[in-house]
Amino acid sequence: MTTELERLAGRLRAFARVRDWEQFHTPKNLAMALAGEVGELVAEFQWLTPEESAAPGPEASARIRAELADVTLYLVRLADVLGVDLVEAAEDKLDENDRRYDPGRYRGSARKAPPA
Amino acid sequence: MTTELERLAGRLRAFARVRDWEQFHTPKNLAMALAGEVGELVAEFQWLTPEESAAPGPEASARIRAELADVTLYLVRLADVLGVDLVEAAEDKLDENDRRYDPGRYRGSARKAPPA
Amino acid sequence: MTTELERLAGRLRAFARVRDWEQFHTPKNLAMALAGEVGELVAEFQWLTPEESAAPGPEASARIRAELADVTLYLVRLADVLGVDLVEAAEDKLDENDRRYDPGRYRGSARKAPPA
Amino acid sequence: MTTELERLAGRLRAFARVRDWEQFHTPKNLAMALAGEVGELVAEFQWLTPEESAAPGPEASARIRAELADVTLYLVRLADVLGVDLVEAAEDKLDENDRRYDPGRYRGSARKAPPA
Numbered sequence: 269m270t271t272e273l274e275r276l277a278g279r280l281r282a283f284a285r286v287r288d289w290e291q292f293h294t295p296k297n298l299a300m301a302l303a304g305e306v307g308e309l310v311a312e313f314q315w316l317t318p319e320e321s322a323a324p325g326p327e328a329s330a331r332i333r334a335e336l337a338d339v340t341l342y343l344v345r346l347a348d349v350l351g352v353d354l355v356e357a358a359e360d361k362l363d364e365n366d367r368r369y370d371p372g373r374y375r376g377s378a379r380k381a382p383p384a
Numbered sequence: 385m386t387t388e389l390e391r392l393a394g395r396l397r398a399f400a401r402v403r404d405w406e407q408f409h410t411p412k413n414l415a416m417a418l419a420g421e422v423g424e425l426v427a428e429f430q431w432l433t434p435e436e437s438a439a440p441g442p443e444a445s446a447r448i449r450a451e452l453a454d455v456t457l458y459l460v461r462l463a464d465v466l467g468v469d470l471v472e473a474a475e476d477k478l479d480e481n482d483r484r485y486d487p488g489r490y491r492g493s494a495r496k497a498p499p500a
Numbered sequence: 501m502t503t504e505l506e507r508l509a510g511r512l513r514a515f516a517r518v519r520d521w522e523q524f525h526t527p528k529n530l531a532m533a534l535a536g537e538v539g540e541l542v543a544e545f546q547w548l549t550p551e552e553s554a555a556p557g558p559e560a561s562a563r564i565r566a567e568l569a570d571v572t573l574y575l576v577r578l579a580d581v582l583g584v585d586l587v588e589a590a591e592d593k594l595d596e597n598d599r600r601y602d603p604g605r606y607r608g609s610a611r612k613a614p615p616a
Numbered sequence: 617m618t619t620e621l622e623r624l625a626g627r628l629r630a631f632a633r634v635r636d637w638e639q640f641h642t643p644k645n646l647a648m649a650l651a652g653e654v655g656e657l658v659a660e661f662q663w664l665t666p667e668e669s670a671a672p673g674p675e676a677s678a679r680i681r682a683e684l685a686d687v688t689l690y691l692v693r694l695a696d697v698l699g700v701d702l703v704e705a706a707e708d709k710l711d712e713n714d715r716r717y718d719p720g721r722y723r724g725s726a727r728k729a730p731p732a
Contacts, residue, residue: 272387272471279478287485288492292663295448296429296437299422300528300662302455303535306415306422307655308541313412314648315640317411318549321412322465332411332416333468337477339418340470343452349438352449354456355388359454362395369403408547412648416546419651423539426658430532431524434665503620504703511710519717520724527680528661528669531654534687538647538654545644553644554697564643565700569709571650571691575684581670584681586688587620593685594627598641601635608636 273355280341298346305342309335336348389471393464396457414462421458425451505587509580512573530578541567582586625696628689644696652709653690657683 270278284290312332313321324332349353386394400406428448429437440448463470502510516522544564545553556564579586618626650715660680661669672680695702 272389276471276474276478279475283478285483286487287490289490291492292653294434294437295440296432296434296532297662299426299429299437300532300535300658303422303426303532304467304659304662307418307652307658309416310419310648311652314645314652316412318410318412321410324411325464329466331464333473334477336463336466336470337473340474341477343455343459344474347452349673350440350445350448350452352452352469354452355392357449357453358392358394358456358460359395361450361457362392362399366399370387371402374403374405376407401586413546416644416651419648420539420543423536423542426532426539429538430529430536447536463729505620508703508706508710511707515710515714518719519722521722523724526666528664528666528670529657529670531661531669533660535654538651542647542651545647548644550642550644553642553647556643556698559697564698565705566709567701568691568695568698568702569705572706573709575687575691576706579684582672582677582680582684584684586684587624589681589685590624590688590692591627593682593689594624594631598631603634606635606637608639 271355273344276341276344281348282344284345293345293349295346295350298342298349302339302342302346305335305338309339389460392457392460396461397464400461409461409465411462411466414458414465418455418458418462420450421454425455441498503587505541508573508576512577513580525577527578527582530533530574530581533570534574534578537567537570541571596598619703621692624689624692628693629696632693641693641697643694643698646690646697650687650690650694653683657687713720 284293309332312324312328312335316324344354347357400409419475425448428444432440454477460470463473516525541564544560544567548556567602576586579589632641657680660672660676660683664672694700697703
């Protein structure tokens with residue numbers, strides 16, 4: 269069964285091929301493009317309070333959704349070019365974080381809080 | 385049917401809840417955490433030529449996979465907190481890019497090359 | 501008269517030359533290195549409230565100062581390699597922002613707030 | 617004697633004060649704004665080869681100069697709000713790097729190449 273990310277990676281592969289853009293899609297270049305898009309995403313939240321950031325208005329929400337999309341597209345494309353299964357890698361890392369951050373010890377403390 | 389990203393988002397939700405970390409997971413904070421991880425990913429490629437970046441050695445490959453995992457975890461968590469379906473948003477954006485970048489006109493030109 | 505940034509740029513030039521690292525210091529690579537360091541700087545603030553970020557403890561302050569140093573070093577080196585006078589460029593941009601953001605109209609509003 | 621960066625920091629202070637923007641200029645927010653601008657700078661180089669990045673055309677050069685200016689403005693503003701002397705911090709870090717990276721041992725090797 270093809271997963272949703274494999275399907276997306278396949279579309280991105282075709283997208284690059286028909287435009288002869290594979291030459292530009294080295295991991296180095298794609299990592300830069302990803303950083304550029306994440307910069308745009310961060311900029312959406314820079315002047316908001318943490319509380320405001322949780323309830324953006326309709327226009328900001330549309331822009332944020334589009335930035336999340338761009339980040340996803342470059343991340344999926346970068347992983348595909350490198351042959352990395354993103355979900356498998358993420359699940360492995362989360363297993364590791366689950367062992368590393370004992371719920372009792374780290375409860376309510378953001379010190380070195382890992383992804384999640 | 386639950387997709388692989390929904391499953392991952394569910395695990396991240398539980399991970400945060402049992403540690404009482406939901407208070408730290410505002411979109412503003414998660415966007416910053418995402419930017420920090422993307423910075424680490426970019427650093428892996430900074431001194432490599434584009435060609436070298438396509439064939440990292442085994443140690444670099446393991447580090448890159450772990451950084452891609454961290455980026456994925458924060459991206460999925462951020463989208464979940466905001467209620468955005470990442471794959472749907474990405475597919476929509478790719479549809480738009482498909483219309484916007486005519487294959488004939490943009491063939492082999494990186495000028496304004498979009499994600500993919 | 502040599503300014504403090506010209507002196508710093510000169511030291512960085514010598515630093516790279518004696519290690520034969522000029523070959524790695526292309527603008528592309530230096531921009532990536534800058535992004536990596538900014539990622540580390542952002543990570544220092546990611547779980548802090550805006551208020552907490554204004555009064556970091558002694559250990560966090562030392563780390564933040566070191567990250568600001570790394571960002572400055574790469575920024576000065578990148579500008580030097582490109583032949584850009586950072587202070588002149590910044591003054592020009594600030595002149596432009598001064599004209600663009602009328603104090604009366606933008607008073608107290610972060611909407612599109614520019615640098616400073 | 618007032619240095620060029622102190623003068624710039626002073627202008628930025630006044631710029632924020634007359635617009636009542638000091639409330640937005642917490643270190644957390646300014647670090648995010650810095651990350652956003654560095655993202656735009658990185659995007660200028662993402663599809664260029666390292667060689668091309670060393671010789672951008674006139675239009676790209678103007679954009680790059682403007683992005684370097686934005687990065688400088690936020691960096692100087694952030695350091696000012698935190699009470700950090702950027703040049704002193706950078707000189708200290710460069711002293712440390714000078715000791716840490718023995719020219720003989722690291723000659724021509726980008727492995728762990730530090731800023732410079």
